Amino acid sequence: MVDAAYLMLCAGASLARMLAAYFLSVVAALILGTAMARSRAVERALLPILDILQSIPILGFFPAALAFFVRVLPPGAGAEAAAVFLIFTSQVWNLIFGVYTSIKSLESQLFEMAKVYKLGRAATFFYICAPASRNSLVANTLISWAGGWFFLTSSEIIALGAAEYRLTGIGTFIMESFEKGDVESFYAGVAALLAVILATYVLLLNPASEEVLGRRLLSVHATYAALHGLASAAWSALANALVSAERRLRAPPLAAKIAAAAAVAALALAALRGARWQPFDASGLLPLFVEVAEQLPVSLARVAFIVALSAALSLAAAYLSYTRAGAAALVALAGEVLASVPAVVWWPLLSALALGSPLGPHLVAAIVLLQGSLWYLYFNLIVYGLASLRRELDEMASVYRIRGWWYVRAVFAPSLLPSLTAGALSAWGGAWNATIAAEYATFGGRVIDLGGVGALMNKKAAAGDAAGVAATALLLSLVIVAVNKTLWRKLFQLVESRYGGGE
């Protein structure tokens, strides 16, 4: 029997977690993005750090983060905070970069205007920086929201050695139903999850992107309109209060500086308290290095294959939604919902496939990997790529009857190449992150281990070795960053010089 009330509670709890993380992401993106765009020093300090953070397998640091939060906060609150933090890390990077580039690309004259007319920091933020970021925040939210759901369930059931934390939520509900063999509840859970995801898109995100970006998407506007009214009233009240306060205070008051310093000190203290690891055994580093080096090629092959497949699939989807206007809204919605299906749900959902044949687990792993990477490419092409197609080129193609395959080869694909490479870089990072969910799975008392670095991290987490997981993730991060700085950078330069910009 499906416990409908409990299911609703679980779905609500997960949604609340998502909203909390998203709210934090937007606040962080606005503050950090603005600071980076407006201050050369902050830009120099943060840009390389964020560049690395967004391309490394965050999931690998999760056990360490969990251990940290559980130590700093009471265990229940700690696990909750760790879950929100994990979702946050899956949403925040592209939002920060979106805000940063929007403000960076404003004409500098606007800021001179602000200076001449003595607009303070608050006024400049609320009337110039924040509105300038609005479009890119909305566009990036479509990606971030899906990314959040993808990791949501991974964050609800967390085993760290012997200790296991289970948060009330839809992910936990689905996994527990599956473990108990309650097929009915399992499918009800999956259906409820999909319904919630679908509802958030149709009721909130799609109307927002229709109104802000002018893209046609399947949407119902009433809820969004009501929420938007509330949010903008709150936002302008905040703007008014801060602009008035700033005017009255003029110089940043000493009290505020002291408060800020105290907050930083408190955070640092908490971090120190949390970071009291078991002393790390440096002699374990060499064997770890060998282990990672052994498993790396396996994962690398998978990731490379998946990124290539993602590129092909999303190009096809972009072409379909470009040439068939009717299909566009449907393709987009299908993408939004599929992109949001949490990684760990695929295994029980496709258990028949996974256990049916020796090739089965690899197929399911490929689906999970695809899930973790395809959407970055897909959204990049749909949101930015299609917008960069130039009408004159289309008209030229139609005048000279360049159609079908030749159109794709000579006009469509080259025009999309800059956003394709940008998306592929994110997809590459996403695929590495997804290896942790794809290469190793336990469900219904069975363990599937496909080898690779992702599986290695899982096995270390299962053994309760948070430091080992973090060290593995760190090694892997180094490899990824090295590849980004060499191979990807070359590729970007090539594409930018040949296909980027105007004529």
Place this chain on the structure above:
Amino acid sequence: MTPVLSLVEVTKSFRQNGRVLPVLNGITLDVGEEFVAILGPSGCGKTTLLRIIAGLEKPDGGRVVFHGGEARVGFIFQFPTLLPWLTVLDNVALPLRANGMSWSEARERARKYLSLVGLQAFEDFYPRELSGGMKQRVNIARALAVEPTVLLMDEPFSNLDPLTAESLRSEILDLWTLGVTTVRAIIMVTHSVDEAIFMADRLVILTPRPAKIAGIVEVNIPRPRDRRSPEFQKLEDKVYELISA
């Protein structure tokens, strides 16, 4: 002449590829209650001088002194520099709001100055819905609405079509001669000798970089000025001589 502001030995240099590039080489000038045009070859630092007066850049040496209290400056940018997400009214009201007025006071004042430039019917429009000339009028209204003592203009007509530019010149002159604004002095940077003689009381001509004052020419022709009159032509020749010297 009661000076409104004084420039005292203002110097400025920029750093470019590790080399020091002197731009302003000791500019001293008193500006009274008058309309001053700053003329000079392109790249000579006229705009830099204006930006220093506006407080957008700090001089390396020398001072800018505003006489008689607070320096309230209006700046008409070369491009309209409007915020695309605010209405015409709020674009004009924003500097007032950010400096302590409530929105309703700020909008009230903004309305007054929008009607002065003939845009009262367009207050709810967004910048993208306006023509280039109308956007530049909003830029002017915003500068006047802060009720400045000094109005700075950086080639304000150079990005408009000739007809629009001409009618905006006359409108600014009307506002100036009728004294309906709080402006006591106007400083305009321009590269058009014709425009300078047509509008200003005094022309300050700068030398090529590093700029010094090459000469000051009084324009004693009653307004409205006729470009084809002999004294206009004579003055024009004199200014061209100073510039090319």
